[in-house]
Amino acid sequence: MTPAGPVLSLRGVTKSFPLADGGVLQVLDVEHLELPAAGCTVIRGRSGSGKTTLLNLIAGVSAPTDGTIVIHGTEITALPEARRDRFRAERIGYVFQSFNLLPAFSALENVVLAMMFARAIPRREQRPRARAILTRLGLGARLGHKPGQLSRGEQQRVAIARALANDPPLILADEPCASLDAATAREVLTVLLAVCREAAKTLLVVSHDEAVLAAGDRLLDMTTINARAEAAG
């Protein structure tokens, strides 16, 4: 059961990186950001505006320098790393710009891997579930194919299936169409929005692609979210 209130809440979140000369570069300064449950929120921003850094912080793959991030009532910034990993595996799906499929594994195995790490779905149910998701995304005939044997559009659909594997309430997508041609990008975007709406997922997409910006329910600009957007850029 998803708790009432915002799915995602960021307060006073900053991210800084140490520099070789001993100084510090602050690339992110988000005073306040909330995301309502369900629907598709698109954050636009030009390259280097801190979009990916923001997604990485929300996904918990990197820790903020300061501030709190709350997802579905859980303050992930207060969790120890191992619990944060577990939380991410179970509650967050991540779609990468470069797909990041594991080349040694088939499409089906790439999806099952996400379930293996989360350990939320019983092992005997993992393969049937992965098969069902991939079939829903039009890849029923490609289950045994390795990423190298799939087109880029198919690879991104496998990545979407992987993000949905553990039925997470929150899906993060980092420039999901940036590596695709226009026609394939449209096709992938349609699929991503459809499955998220169908399953009432909260989708947060960062992009500077016009087609993506137009498809969202809510549009935010990095310059209004990140006080350091100009500096980062």
Place this chain on the structure above:
Amino acid sequence: MTPVTVVWRYLQGRFVTSVLTVVSVALGVSLVIASVLLTRGIKEAFIAGATDYNLIVGAKGSPTQLVLNVIFRMDAPTPNIPLSTYENLRSDPRVEVAVPVAMGDAYQGFRYVATTEAYFAPFSWRRHVPALLTGRLFRNEAPERPDYEAVLGADAARRTGLKPEDRFYEGEEMAAYPLRVVGVLRPAGTADDRAIFISLGSYWEMNEISRKAMIKPLTAVLVRPKRLSDLPALHRGWNVGPDLQAALPSAILLNVFNLLGLVEDVLAVVLAVVAVVVGLYLFVTMYNATLERRREIATMRALGARRATVLGIVLLESCAIAALGGLAGILGGHGVAALGGSLLAARGGPVTQGLAFSALQPVTFGAVVALGALAGLLPAVLAYRTEVAENLAPL
């Protein structure tokens, strides 16, 4: 899907590299196993073939040569000694048993050993008594009217294909003296397996020099004293003269073992270097694989894999390569040892076929897997420390 499946897919994904690494580990392990089995086989063969006789009297020269030739049928025979040496020993009141032995030529590489029935006698102090598998022993006939009967050791019978009642000789000049097989011995795991035993009478008649010169030469006399306290005096006494020597087989065996010990020490250093080289190769393979896979590791971590999980996957892969190489190496090492043992045996060398399961196999396997874990440790830590955000940057 489990971490084992993940490792298996990775091994398949880098098939050529995986196979080459497994082969490298297997070659190193084969070398270790074959070396240990062969040195152990040689030692065991020396122990198993050690004589129950305390003294060997032969011609003056190298006592090691005398013992190696008379007991283990290695090296060239020492010069002949007269039959009177045997007669003197037999009549010595301190001697319980004296057995004359004359080393002859060979048939298809299996040496003729001329002796008397006493060689096969089941004295109570004998650990190994040569026993017949089939047929009977040759007769102690009158020397001037030999029966030309032969008793074959187990290997000699198997390799030559000779069986009781078969007649054989080697070389046209020996056609007038065909030997007849009358018995075959049971396998004993000693040099007797590779011998063809004949009577002294047959030997003296077959030997052109002894026939023409009317002499009855021997190679050595095996001696068992009645009391062990008489052994030093007998040993000293037979070493005084200018033509004869008495050798203590146990002392010679000790010398041989000391030499083998030196060889083992050198071998241990070589094998240690091999282990280091194999470990380094495995380390480099795993290190490169981990560097190449940093993006994949970061992806796994982004999907929720814990640091310990990716560390475990790398360690498991390294151990799996080592285990596969270890298994192949143990099997290969036994094959090489069997081949080496056969070649050595065919050339008259003492070696047992050490194919029995012992602590060697599990200890070697465990050591190889531990080496795999050690070689994979640093790459595994590298995987453990992989920064997710840094390595997920778009390509």
